[in-house]
Amino acid sequence: MKARIFWAVLGLVLLGYFGFRVMQVVEKRNQPEKKTSEVAVVRSARVVKADLRDKVSFTGTIRPRNEVDVFPKVGGRIEALPVQIGDKVKAGQLLAVVEHKEIAWQAKASEAAVQLAKANLEGARLNHDRTAALFAGGSATQAMVDQVKVGLALAQAQLAQAEAANGLAQQSLANATLFAPIAGTVIRRPVNLGTNVGPPTVVATLQDVATLKLEAAVDAVAYARLTKGALAEVVVDAFASETFPGKVTLLSPSLDSITRRAALEIEVDNESGKLLPNMFARADVVVGELKDAVAVPRAALFEAGGGAVVFRIKGGRAQMVRPVLGPADKGLVAVFSGLAEGDELAITGQAGLADGAEVKVASEARAESR
CATH class of the missing domain: 1.10.287 (Helix Hairpins)
Structure with missing residues (x-):
């Protein structure tokens, strides 16, 4: 009899304990999440009006305007070699003498x-x-x-x-006496005093780097907007904060049958001597100007659904907008439709937003926390 009472009491205790734990789990699930976790905090900027340049942009490689390999026309040993790699020479200056x-x-x-x-x-x-x-x-x-x-x-x-x-x-x-055919810089000198040379042997290679050229290729759309003589701005990674002036000097009259792109050359002034052949470069050719254009910061744009979108902040909510964009210049992008001057846009944190999401601008969030 006592054993039955013991087991009955133990069963009631265990049943009560498990019932209590189940109630705790249910209550926890029914508790609403803190609202503050649903509010995204972003930084913002306004849509402005600005004068923007319409540019055709592309990349290419810096090349010397002229490069010459100097060969001897007679065979024999080199008996004089007064130039070194890196020397600047004038046209007609002595480069080497072959025994004669x-x-x-x-x-x-x-x-x-x-x-x-x-x-x-x-x-x-x-x-x-x-x-x-x-x-x-x-x-x-x-x-x-x-x-x-x-x-x-x-x-x-x-x-x-x-x-x-x-x-x-x-x-x-x-x-038997070799002179520089052009003014330039000695970039290669693969022979030394006493080296046996002949007509196939390159004694020195000269590059004219006072004026360089940027070689590039553009598609048909960009090609149609370019003209010979158009001014350009060239930038290289080594001097990212500096632009080098240039102008379009060559436009191919046809597109490549494989790449469907047209070759072009931009003559670049290298009076400073900073640019080097074979540098990778970016060029902007100005083809027009937009006055008082509605523009958004480039930071407000991001790719979504196969196109550029922005999030406009209105009434504490994020509104996804797909604006019709124009040319970009000076960190701004022209907008032809979809936005108006003064609209507030998210410029950070927008990649995680959804249309209609509740947001707070960083300055407002800081004010509430004080």
């Missing part, structure tokens, strides 16, 4: 051959004149006259041949 003793002696021999041919020609001319005088006095035959005429013509031909050979010899001698 044999060529020099050949040139002297050809000069002597010219002098000999001149002497032979002078002798043939005197013989011709003398024979002609004798023929006029009846002391020489026609055959003698014909013979001296042939001798004179032969002497003239021999002189012409000697002068041509001398010209080739002198040119070979001159080819």
Whole structure:
């Protein structure tokens, strides 16, 4: 009897305990979440009116305006090499000398051959004149006259041949000395003193970097808005806060059949010497200007549903708006429709918002917490 009473009491206790725990869980689930957790705090900015430039923007690579490989036209060892990589040279400045003793002696021999041919020609001319005088006095035959005429013509031909050979010899001698064909900077010098070189050997590579060019390619839409001579602003990552002036100097007359893009070149002034060939660069070509345009901060825009959207803050709620956008300039983006001057937009935290969500601007949230 006592055992039955014990087990009955124990069952009632356990039943009461589990019932109490179940009630706690139910009450916890039914408790409303704190409202403050549903309110998003954002920073905001106003829609403004501003003058904006309409630009075509693209990227490309900085190239030298002119690059030249210097080759020797004669073979031999390098016996003089007065330039180093990085040296700036003028057009016509000495770059290298190839050994040329044999060529020099050949040139002297050809000069002597010219002098000999001149002497032979002078002798043939005197013989011709003398024979002609004798023929006029009846002391020489026609055959003698014909013979001296042939001798004179032969002497003239021999002189012409000697002068041509001398010209080739002198040119070979001159080819042993290499001069800079353009003004520029030595960027490569793959040979040293004593290196054996020949016509295929590059002795030095020069680049003219006083004026550079930006090579790029644009699609058909951008191409239609560009004109030769249009002014451009070029920016490189190494000097992100500085712009370099330029202008469009080349527009390809056709699109590439594979990429469907047109090549273009922008001439960039490099008087400062800061820009280097093969730098990656961005260019903006101004093609128009918008006066008093309605504009939004670029920070207010983000991608959603395949297009740009903003969240307008009105009455403590976030309203999703898909504005029709125009050109961007100076951190602002022109808006053609969908927003008005003075509208307040979220510029931080908007990626997590939903249309109609309750929001508070950061300044208001700080005021309430005080």
